[in-house]
Amino acid sequence: MIRSGASSAIGIDLSPTMVRLAQSLSAEGGLSGRASFELGDGATAKxxxxxxxVLDAVLCCYPDFTSFVDNSASAAGRYYVFAVPDDARLLTRFMRLILPLQAVVFRRGSFRFFIHPTARIRSRLEGKGFRLVSKSSAGWIWSVFVFGATGAA
Ligand SMILES: C[S@@+](CC[C@H](N)C(=O)[O-])C[C@H]1O[C@@H](n2cnc3c(N)ncnc32)[C@H](O)[C@@H]1O
Incomplete structure (x- = not known):
C-alpha cells in the first residue's frame, strides 16, 4: 500500500516471528521509515x-471474530478490508464440516483454523456504518471483502 501511495503503515501481529519477518522484509524493500510493526492482539489493542x-487471512486464525471485527473496524477511517475463507463458497462449506478433525491433526500445537460466518461479519460492519464496496474470489475457498465507511469515496 505504501508503494501504491499510502504515506505510512502499521502492522500488528500476535506472533513475534511474524513481526520480525515483516520488519526484515520492509527493511529489504526500503520501507523501514514508513512501515512499523508491533506485537499485539488486534482484537483488544488500542x-x-x-x-x-486490512486483515489478510487473519480472522480465520482467531476464535472470536466479533471482538476482532469490532475493535479493528473502530480504527478504520475509510476502508475495512479482509480476506477470509468464505462460507458462501461450496468448498469452504465442505471444509467447515471437517474442521473438528483439527483437534486430532493439530493435537500437539495450539494452531486452529476458523471459518467464520461472513453474513454475520457483514451485518456487524453494516451496523457500524460500513457498506460492502466489493467482493472478489481468490482461489477456491477465499474471498476478499472491501467495506467502505459511509461517505468514503
Ligand atoms: C495465516 S497468517 C497470515 C499472515 C499474513 N497476513 C499473510 O497473509 O501472510 C495469520 C496471522 O494472523 C495473526 N493473528 C491471528 N489473530 C490475531 C490477532 N487477534 N491479533 C493480531 N494478529 C493475529 C497470526 O499470528 C498470524 O501471523
Missing amino acids: LKKSDVV
Whole structure:
C-alpha cells in the first residue's frame, strides 16, 4: 500500500516471528521509515486510526471474530478490508464440516483454523456504518471483502 501511495503503515501481529519477518522484509524493500510493526492482539489493542485497515487471512486464525471485527473496524477511517475463507463458497462449506478433525491433526500445537460466518461479519460492519464496496474470489475457498465507511469515496 505504501508503494501504491499510502504515506505510512502499521502492522500488528500476535506472533513475534511474524513481526520480525515483516520488519526484515520492509527493511529489504526500503520501507523501514514508513512501515512499523508491533506485537499485539488486534482484537483488544488500542489501534491507531487509519484510512485503511486490512486483515489478510487473519480472522480465520482467531476464535472470536466479533471482538476482532469490532475493535479493528473502530480504527478504520475509510476502508475495512479482509480476506477470509468464505462460507458462501461450496468448498469452504465442505471444509467447515471437517474442521473438528483439527483437534486430532493439530493435537500437539495450539494452531486452529476458523471459518467464520461472513453474513454475520457483514451485518456487524453494516451496523457500524460500513457498506460492502466489493467482493472478489481468490482461489477456491477465499474471498476478499472491501467495506467502505459511509461517505468514503
Ligand atoms: C495465516 S497468517 C497470515 C499472515 C499474513 N497476513 C499473510 O497473509 O501472510 C495469520 C496471522 O494472523 C495473526 N493473528 C491471528 N489473530 C490475531 C490477532 N487477534 N491479533 C493480531 N494478529 C493475529 C497470526 O499470528 C498470524 O501471523
